[in-house]
């Protein structure tokens with residue numbers, strides 16, 4: 001056309017073909033004397049989701065991104081980016097290479113490369129600080145957070161925000177700037193505005209990034225690259241950016257984080273043995289939901305539902321609990337609304353003592369105390385009260401969902417929805433598919449989870465499901481290590497060095513030691529036949545560690561009682577301090593049982609705790625309780641504080657090498673023949689026998705696929 005040329009990338013991401021298309025079209029436009037300005041926009045109303053992550057695993061082909069962006073910036077005709085929906089990663093870097101940027105009001109912008117173990121290596125770490133200054137650039141690049149168009153406008157990242165058509169607004173802007181000098185619009189020409197206390201700003205950021213993701217390389221590299229923008233001319237800064245990227249690009253951490261990106265999306269694509277799948281099963285619409293029980297879990301679940309726009313009827317049995325639940329839920333909704341500058345949607349939730357109020361809801365989530373008899377009575381009552389087609393969901397952390405379904409008049413409409421505390425914060429939702437849960441029920445629970453902002457993973461109905469079934473064994477190893485000579489702080493430190501946000505004993509104190517105590521009692525591991533003075537270290541045919549029970553008997557229940565594996569300033573205190581009393585308690589215990597303490601290395605702590613998780617993961621795959629190793633990994637990453645840059649227990653086992661994992665488990669099992677879970681699983685042995693095939697092929701080595709999903 002006569003005055004402007006539209007260049008349309010072909011897809012969401014900057015694949016080799018898209019880069020080729022842009023490079024050639026820009027060159028043509030710059031040469032064509034009829035063209036006065038260029039507008040760059042995306043297809044289907046989406047500007048760009050960044051580089052094609054799948055290409056990172058292959059040999060690079062097509063025109064590279066960096067020279068492509070430089071050519072645009074160096075051009076003698078104004079180029080305007082029309083940002084609709086998103087400009088992320090390489091997409092925002094491309095926009096920063098343009099001379100002007102117009103964004104739609106609903107667009108999101110960001111440099112999320114750090115979440116993939118990388119940095120914005122198409123000049124982003126050098127152009128952004130020159131535009132926004134150091135603190136804002138550090139924030140965006142080291143966190144990878146997405147920002148709104150309005151925030152981008154405030155920071156100067158975009159020149160204009162429109163509620164209307166962004167492409168039309170960009171064309172208008174492009175035509176209005178024809179003939180104006182372009183040099184001031186080239187960000188690589190700008191000097192970086194420096195804060196007064198440059199060193200202080202970087203020191204603070206390094207402390208923050210190390211706290212947020214212990215042991216992660218990318219956030220530190222991001223900060224270093226931004227520092228180069230503060231201290232070096234653009235071209236040398238770019239070299240620094242490239243060197244840092246080279247180190248990250250080939251690191252195991254980048255591979256793990258990119259694996260997580262795809263595994264998270266793969267988890268949503270569930271399938272059942274009867275052929276029902278995510279793409280052939282229609283979820284029910286959910287407009288109203290009931291929540292039964294307003295303890296910690298019920299409160300968080302109610303908040304999630306309301307925030308997702310679902311009307312809630314919250315039920316408690318007694319006035320006192322109802323009142324405190326009402327106050328807590330309202331408080332959470334009000335604080336959230338205040339933070340977001342909106343009105344709290346308090347009108348969307350009603351509180352009642354009457355189950356009858358649930359008669360019209362589309363779905364109920366029961367969140368009462370973890371007790372089968374109690375849950376059964378609730379489900380039987382729900383059967384009587386609710387509409388015949390209402391879904392009945394249980395928030396259980398390990399009970400048999402099918403047993404609960406059996407007391408209802410509608411087993412196909414019963415499903416487990418296992419939330420993690422605090423339920424309005426934690427991202428994981430295990431959806432437990434009972435043998436009789438219908439495809440429509442599973443689809444509704446999975447879709448509802450997504451609507452609540454959760455990563456929903458479909459799992460089978462076995463004790464503890466996936467997450468807690470594995471957790472139990474991880475915790476067992478930690479307890480055994482205490483018996484053998486370790487201290488709680490030594491175990492925690494090793495696990496935190498590995499990357500866990502919190503060590504297992506700190507987590508146990510936080511959750512409350514009485515939770516496990518109750519579970520062990522219910523499992524018949526603790527009872528009147530246990531000698532209180534000399535409790536047995538062998539129960540139900542295997543090694544058993546009575547240490548946590550002994551602590552509970554002393555009233556050491558964790559943070560809430562001010563004492564657990566650690567000491568706290570007061571009941572409810574947060575600061576964990578090593579307790580000399582625990583050290584003496586462990587010494588006495590070992591003496592009583594004739595255990596001579598030995599030196600335990602960090603390597604042993606990590607290997608025993610982490611390999612036992614993967615070993616059980618293999619058993620879960622063999623039992624058909626999870627569809628794929630990716631699902632198990634996402635349960636651990638999103639529900640159990642597993643360090644994302646290590647991909648998940650199954651990915652980690654593959655990275656370490658399955659043969660090594662097998663050999664180390666054999667070694668520890670030889671040392672501890674009474675711990676059956678250290679015995680390598682059949683699937684692990686078979687995979688090693690098949691020369692450790694890639695994860696996608698693991699399922700082919702399960703002798704008979706016995707999916708319970």
Ligand SMILES: CCCCCCCCCCCCC/C=C/C(=O)SCCNC(=O)CCNC(=O)[C@H](O)C(C)(C)COP(=O)(O)OP(=O)(O)OC[C@H]1O[C@@H](n2cnc3c(N)ncnc32)[C@H](O)[C@@H]1OP(=O)(O)O
Nearest residue numbers: 013049050051052053054088089090112121122246249265
């Ligand atoms: C020694 C070697 C040295 C090498 C040195 C190398 C130098 C190289 C220089 C190159 C510099 C590159 C710098 C730039 C890097 C990047 O840009 S990295 C990517 C940054 N972008 C992102 O992280 C965005 C990721 N995507 C998203 O956040 C979301 O997908 C979305 C874009 C916001 C869309 O969300 P939604 O609508 O909810 O859809 P999804 O379900 O999430 O996605 C739909 C499908 O698209 C796939 N996909 C999305 N983004 C990408 C991507 N960037 N690459 C590949 N594929 C992507 C996603 O997987 C979905 O597909 P399925 O999984 O098949 O469903």
